[in-house]
Amino acid sequence: MYDWIAGRLSLGKSVFVSRKETLKQLPGIKQEGLQGGVLYHDGQFDDSRLAINLAQSIVENGGFVLNYAAVTGLTKNEKGQLNGAIIVDAEKSASYQVKARAIVNATGVFVDNVLKMDDAGAGQTVVASQGIHLVVDKNFIPPHMR
Numbered sequence: 348m349y350d351w352i353a354g355r356l357s358l359g360k361s362v363f364v365s366r367k368e369t370l371k372q373l374p375g376i377k378q379e380g381l382q383g384g385v386l387y388h389d390g391q392f393d394d395s396r397l398a399i400n401l402a403q404s405i406v407e408n409g410g411f412v413l414n415y416a417a418v419t420g421l422t423k424n425e426k427g428q429l430n431g432a433i434i435v436d437a438e439k440s441a442s443y444q445v446k447a448r449a450i451v452n453a454t455g456v457f458v459d460n461v462l463k464m465d466d467a468g469a470g471q472t473v474v475a476s477q478g479i480h481l482v483v484d485k486n487f488i489p490p491h492m493r
């Protein structure tokens with residue numbers, strides 16, 4: 348998936364590594380429960396800058412940006428079609444009702460909470476998972492992989 352999403356900007360091909368090869372490459376790694384490894388390349392970027400650039404692009408294109416504002420409910424017309432949202436401004440403790448022709452639910456792992464505001468019986472579409480990013484000194488990595 349990483350390679351496919353990266354497309355031509357990929358930093359290198361991702362490969363599954365057997366348990367034997369993982370132990371060969373990282374001799375100091377804990378062996379208990381080890382199944383194998385995945386070798387992939389990752390980049391680094393300034394995510395707060397990305398958020399600000401995104402906000403700038405919205406404003407440049409005539410949009411209105413609201414921060415610290417949660418959608419707490421969705422409104423519907425007499426035909427039962429969505430036509431707006433109720434927004435609570437956390438900084439002013441104020442509640443607003445806004446009208447909308449279209450609503451995009453882009454709330455990441457919270458997507459189902461908003462979906463249920465439309466349809467209380469909606470099933471679960473996203474299952475949260477967790478992992479960790481562990482940054483180690485390059486001395487832990489064999490020279491040819493640094």
Ligand SMILES: Cc1cc2nc3c(=O)[nH]c(=O)nc-3n(C[C@H](O)[C@H](O)[C@H](O)COP(=O)(O)OP(=O)(O)OC[C@H]3O[C@@H](n4cnc5c(N)ncnc54)[C@H](O)[C@@H]3O)c2cc1C
Nearest residue numbers: 389390416417418419420453454455456457458460461480
């Ligand atoms: C620690 C960590 C490290 C990660 N590292 C990487 C990585 O290296 N590479 C990578 O590709 N991905 C990484 N990810 C995954 C990546 O961050 C997510 O896949 C991505 O942010 C999802 O984008 P999104 O726009 O769908 O949702 P999000 O970025 O989660 O945005 C959803 C937004 O909706 C808002 N929201 C939620 N509910 C409401 C509501 N009711 N009303 C108003 N707003 C609401 C939230 O506050 C949030 O701002 C990482 C994630 C974590 C947690």
